[in-house]
Amino acid sequence: MRWGLCPPQPGPAALAAARSLWGPPRVLRGPGWRGTARGLLERSVTGASNQPQNSSNGKYRDTVLLPQTSFPMKLLGRQQPDTELEIQQKCGFSELYSWQRERKVKTEFCLHDGPPYANGDPHVGHALNKILKDIANRYQMMRGSKVHFVPGWDCHGLPIEIKVLSELGAKAQNLSAVEIRKKARLFAKAAIEKQRLAFIRWGIMADWNNCYYTFDGSYEAKQLRIFYEMFDKGLIYRSYKPVFWSPSSRTALAEAELEYNLEHVSRSIYVKFPLLKPGPKLASLIDGSSPISFLVWTTQPWTIPANQAVCYMPDAKYAVVKCSQSGDQYVLAADKVTPVASTLKTTLEVISTFSGVDLEDGTCSHPLIPDKVSPLLPANHVTMAKGTGLVHTAPAHGMEDYSVASQHNLPTDCLVDEDGIFTAAAGPELQNKSVLEEGTDVVIKMLQASKNLLVEEKLVHSYPYDWRTKKPVVIRASKQWFVNIMDLKTTAKELLKKVKFIPGSVLNAMVDMMDRRPYWCISRQRVWGVPIPVFHHKTKDEFLINSQTIEHITKLVEQHGSDVWWTLPPEQLLPEDVLAQLGGPGALEYTPGQDILDIWFDSGTSWSCVLPGTDQRADLYLEGKDQLGCWFQSSLLTSVAARKKAPFKTVVVHGFTLGEKGEKMSKSLGNVIDPDVVINGGQDQNKEPPYGADVLRWWVAESNIFTEVTISPSALNAARDDISKLRNTLRFLLGNVAGFNPETDSIPVNDMYVIDQYMLHLLQDFASKITDSYKQYDFGKVVRLLQAFYTRELSNFYFSIIKDRLYCESAHDPRRRSCQTALAEILDVLVRSFAPILPHLAEEVFQHVPYIKEPKSVFRTGWINTSSIWKKPGLEEAVESACAMRDAFLRSIPGKNAAEYEVTIVIEPGLLFEIIEMLQAEETSSASQLNELMMASQTTLLPQEPPTMPADVTVHQGTFLINLEGGDIREESSYKVIVMPTTKEKCPRCWKYTAESSDALCPRCAEVVGGK
């Protein structure tokens, strides 16, 4: 059927626009060509299966060019992990780090590895952290930076020491410090080896031959130098202060080593402190008719024996009340009268009220020691949130109590020893009793006996526990070493302003945590660690440390490790002249101190041992959010103390790994996921199949790492399915570039099919978004972009329309080469875009690219390289308007084969017509670019509706808005899509309905076959 055609008469603007569409590439300058503003149209092709999907059609089977590749569609069972191991070998995973270090490139990217703790097996938390780092590193390396990534381990500390001791059981008691250290070292080494092998198996690229270990002599020596530098500046001092103390570990603990138990039950008590001497104002308010006491509330009854004062809030209102039952009078905060009366199950009649300042100069007597005086003191930390507004103050057992005591010169004696047991100083009734158990009980009984206990209640509240022994801690004053962080905080906060935090909100969290720390206690009373390098006088409260002693000790430690502190006699730990000054070996009155350094001080000084160059600043620290109060902070504080600069430029903080429903992973819940089982499969491989490392890596990348990261069997299964879809896309690409050599067969961009150019245009856009997302460490976005591209743009759209050109044109036909040129570019961009996430798959693909001779490694070939020529915003007008028409066509034949229909497109003369005409120059064609897009038997393009139409046609109308030159050219055109069944027959070769009779080839196929 032929309809007449009037040649369109384009206007000058339209011509200019059309020329710029297909003409030479324009240099983009500022706002001009608009970007991809309009979203992609619905691309899913339903009812269009007109392409030969297999080669079973008899005698023409050998004349079609089906995809050819040895790249497997699926890797089943063990094939996945086994293939990965082969690839690691073949593509030189282990040599990649040194290869990239040796390159002559200017830019360096330094990611400083926060050392994992050297105990226990590798777990998914490690996987999350190490894989994120590896993705960042591989991206930077491909972009041309020399990556510095030295992995390390935190090897000292209580968790290891306790584990070793508990394994030894009763034998542990007889072991010397040196023997414990020896066993702890072996334990740490075994854990390190296990973790190291796992990290390598996950594909982590790093300097595995030069890792850092906090138990290495050279590391310890540098740490001791920093310790002395800080001591010398007055930033480290020794003091007697209350600190968190773990009786179960017999050591001081830092805030970072505490876990808060929300379900802890304390015995809280209301205690009377009998009035001894009222201040002048209070004296005028009381008549002396009945005894008066101050009411105090505490959750820690065992601290009452150490009471030295009762504190009040000067600005608050207080009341003298009378108890209706006993007739006794009490003083407490006016606001607390009602709640306290209800707790005491009595009524309290207010006799008079007065201001807190009127308590000044008053005293009361200690409730257990009648002749001991407790002064009434004003204090800022008193609040009205809980209790009575009068605060029991035991300076040895509270940080705020201690500061009140320092202001008023009160004693700060501690009545509790290292095991949490009352000492003899607590008196015969309490001596040898554990403060948290029997000791509490005895104190309560003593208060009852002295008639000063009003009521006892059970209180469930949040209470600090030792992070390792899981037992409650106490606050206890002892002599410890502290970092004066008050002086460091201001500088540290100023420096943090220049650090980039991702996500940005964590900066405040870090500053908050710093503010909550009054001081940093860095001494521990254990043996598995770096000694605090001081000598204590045997009888006097004096210690010895100076530049000479430090110089001597650091040299010894550098050579022999810190074991020397325990193995060498004290005389040898001191330099000769210092020893001589002290009276020589025979008269030495000093012994080496027995404290070791907090492990956070150990790991916090890693910047000084690991970071390269004179600047010693890392581009990136990337750790879990638990490090905000720990390693990020100890690194910052030591670096600020030593050299007034932050050790990092960017800090990326990720969440924790949790079970499927956001629950913690624990052995008791049975939801622990072992990375080794993920990779190699579990005992029952039907339930726990071997996924390989790439699945683990994909799971990491696609997770929203900035919140909590959940892992579950279904998440891993979904990750495998995603990779499987990606694999199919890659296989299609690889199969269809068989026999193509980009060097000789490529078609210049401007000569390519419009649709192929359009794909390159989309590819350029995709590539720049991918690069941006990597830059922002938003690997989840990389995954989403990638998935959208390979499912929507490639599989559902492009691949569905190009099969005829690829399979049925002759091998060297420019139309086929045009498509292959695009496919080769797509393949290249795609592989690089996911290579940092899935290095094994990327290498496997690279091995199968037919035109890459002797492929070594995709990682040695750089980042995505797109051409600016590809960027042609105007292409969208052509393809998207044609797609709109195609969608109208396909909607009209639901579930039918589009190839069995003819389409006529009627567009009024104008810009849209000109644009569409570029896709089909002839009036009617079965081989045009427009018909390829339509997937129809043939397409006819007309500027006006035909005068007559057969009865069986369906007609669809639509409009399309053309928007070019940033809105300078806007033209809305209407179009009609007329659909009718074709009169042509199915070609036995290409299955298109383009043959004149059922037993004849279509003209195109006849030419292709005839030409062979």
Ligand SMILES: [Zn+2]
């Ligand atoms: Zn054909």
